[in-house]
Amino acid sequence: MIGLVVGLIVKGYTLAVKEQAFLNEQPGNSGSKTASSKRKKIQKSEDKHVSSENGDAYVHTDGDNQMSLHLNKLVDGGTDGRRIGKLFVSNTEIAKGSNGTIVLEGIYEGRPVAVKRLVQAHNDVAFKEIQNLIASDQHPNIVRWYGVEYDQDFVYLSLERCTCSLDDLIQIYSDCSQNQVFNKNKAARAMIEYKARLESVKNIFPDLNLWKANGHPSPLSLKLMRDVVSGLVHLHELGIIHRDLKPQNVLIIKERSLCAKLSDMGISKRLVGDMSSLGHHATGCGSSGWQAPEQLLHGRQTRSVDLFSLGCLLFFCITRGRHPFGDSLERDINIVKNQMDLFLVEHIPEAVHLISRLLNPDPELRPKAMEVLHHPLFWTSEMRLSFLRDTSDRIELEDRETNSDLLKVLESTGPVALGGKWDEKMEPAFINNIGRYRRYKFDSVRDLLRVMRNKLNHYRELPKGIQELVGPVPEGYDCYFASRFPRLFIEVYKVVCRYCMEEESFQKYFKSNVD
Numbered sequence: 334m335i336g337l338v339v340g341l342i343v344k345g346y347t348l349a350v351k352e353q354a355f356l357n358e359q360p361g362n363s364g365s366k367t368a369s370s371k372r373k374k375i376q377k378s379e380d381k382h383v384s385s386e387n388g389d390a391y392v393h394t395d396g397d398n399q400m401s402l403h404l405n406k407l408v409d410g411g412t413d414g415r416r417i418g419k420l421f422v423s424n425t426e427i428a429k430g431s432n433g434t435i436v437l438e439g440i441y442e443g444r445p446v447a448v449k450r451l452v453q454a455h456n457d458v459a460f461k462e463i464q465n466l467i468a469s470d471q472h473p474n475i476v477r478w479y480g481v482e483y484d485q486d487f488v489y490l491s492l493e494r495c496t497c498s499l500d501d502l503i504q505i506y507s508d509c510s511q512n513q514v515f516n517k518n519k520a521a522r523a524m525i526e527y528k529a530r531l532e533s534v535k536n537i538f539p540d541l542n543l544w545k546a547n548g549h550p551s552p553l554s555l556k557l558m559r560d561v562v563s564g565l566v567h568l569h570e571l572g573i574i575h576r577d578l579k580p581q582n583v584l585i586i587k588e589r590s591l592c593a594k595l596s597d598m599g600i601s602k603r604l605v606g607d608m609s610s611l612g613h614h615a616t617g618c619g620s621s622g623w624q625a626p627e628q629l630l631h632g633r634q635t636r637s638v639d640l641f642s643l644g645c646l647l648f649f650c651i652t653r654g655r656h657p658f659g660d661s662l663e664r665d666i667n668i669v670k671n672q673m674d675l676f677l678v679e680h681i682p683e684a685v686h687l688i689s690r691l692l693n694p695d696p697e698l699r700p701k702a703m704e705v706l707h708h709p710l711f712w713t714s715e716m717r718l719s720f721l722r723d724t725s726d727r728i729e730l731e732d733r734e735t736n737s738d739l740l741k742v743l744e745s746t747g748p749v750a751l752g753g754k755w756d757e758k759m760e761p762a763f764i765n766n767i768g769r770y771r772r773y774k775f776d777s778v779r780d781l782l783r784v785m786r787n788k789l790n791h792y793r794e795l796p797k798g799i800q801e802l803v804g805p806v807p808e809g810y811d812c813y814f815a816s817r818f819p820r821l822f823i824e825v826y827k828v829v830c831r832y833c834m835e836e837e838s839f840q841k842y843f844k845s846n847v848d
């Protein structure tokens with residue numbers, strides 16, 4: 334406990350020191366030489382550096398520059414570019430941002446970085462981006478920054494170099510018809526460059542599986558979406574609203590596995606103290622097509638604006654690049670009119686449940702980032718089966734005769750959850766097998782859950798033929814029932830949320846309430 338408290342104090346102090354070091358090194362903020370050398374030490378230990386060509390911290394002669402340029406050419410395989418302070422910026426462009434921003438490949442202290450080059454006039458954006466990164470980048474789902482350099486015209490942010498954006502990834506792996514519409518808007522030359530970049534990314538990640546044959550997101554897709562949510566939980570815990578969440582601002586990198594990270598914090602805003610919203614005067618605005626209606630209409634911004642954008646982003650990932658509010662030109666109008674179409678995710682009821690809540694026009698009714706993290710859309714088969722088993726055990730305690738509310742409501746979901754009598758959706762061999770042990774009511778949700786629970790608990794005792802029929806536990810078994818009763822899980826989940834959420838045995842499924 335004492336260790337934890339000391340750790341937190343040290344962490345807080347380190348953040349404050351980092352922030353102060355950055356503020357002092359802003360051009361125009363001259364500090365004393367002693368202070369400057371102290372800062373240099375702090376920065377070195379933090380492995381993050383701030384320098385200016387005009388400042389006293391890092392003065393490079395032309396001779397030095399020639400030498401380091403030469404060395405860096407060797408380091409970077411002979412790429413053309415130039416050296417600014419500790420940074421070598423190549424001429425190889427990764428992408429263009431807005432307001433004259435260009436992202437280039439670079440090397441910062443020997444490590445490959447993406448250099449975000451902003452025009453000096455947008456120094457305030459760079460300043461905000463760095464401040465937010467200082468506060469937030471110690472998290473696996475936030476892009477790291479290593480340092481900042483300046484010259485007369487530009488600010489250069491050295492960022493962890495990722496392979497591509499989530500937008501690129503989806504464009505590459507979705508089928509091309511949709512991309513052609515998307516690409517029509519790009520100028521011919523930019524489009525050639527863009528296509529070449531996508532080709533090179535495809536070579537780096539040759540065989541990614543983002544969607545299953547049945548159109549559901551693959552485990553990899555779900556992991557990337559969950560990474561985005563984890564990054565958002567972290568930002569919101571720190572009181573930072575991203576305000577420009579979109580697939581282009583989610584970057585992809587291969588670590589142990591593929592990983593998604595939030596980037597582009599230039600217009601993010603930090604809430605102070607117990608403030609919960611930024612008023613009408615908050616500067617900066619998000620991107621067309623991904624903003625919440627209240628952002629478009631009144632500029633009122635709470636953490637919920639990010640949850641709206643997240644809803645659009647999850648839809649985009651699941652549907653291979655489509656948008657719940659239509660084509661790019663009509664999106665903002667449709668967002669304001671609350672005209673969405675979730676038809677393309679209707680075959681995944683868990684996705685409809687989550688996305689429709691995230692896109693609620695009333696920001697107060699959208700779930701919090703932490704609740705999204707625990708939503709069943711992201712659950713494994715093992716967790717889904719465990720939840721249904723616990724639910725079955727829970728409702729068996731209810732007395733059929735007294736007809737409790739819980740039982741009544743659960744059974745009332747039958748027509749939707751079962752879509753008819755459940756025995757008719759299963760093979761006679763399976764029905765014969767279960768008939769040997771007890772009698773079931775084929776229109777009862779409770780009884781179907783009992784069958785699922787019993788066969789799961791006695792899986793190893795099942796005849797080989799029945800095991801093959803229902804598939805291996807957990808994925809095959811989950812899929813056997815989910816494909817026959819696609820809405821069963823979410824209907825049961827909704828009832829449990831309503832009646833049993835606070836109960837001890839269900840806490841592990843609703844962790845957001847205990848965290």
Ligand SMILES: Nc1ncnc2c1ncn2[C@@H]1O[C@H](COP(=O)(O)OP(=O)(O)OP(=O)(O)O)[C@@H](O)[C@H]1O
Nearest residue numbers: 428429430431434436447492493494495498581597
């Ligand atoms: N760290 C990075 N690693 C690899 N690529 C990056 C990195 N940062 C940015 N990019 C690429 O550059 C693009 C533009 O970057 P960024 O979004 O930060 O600029 P921006 O000017 O804020 O753009 P916009 O205003 O359009 O969001 C990204 O979509 C991505 O393709």
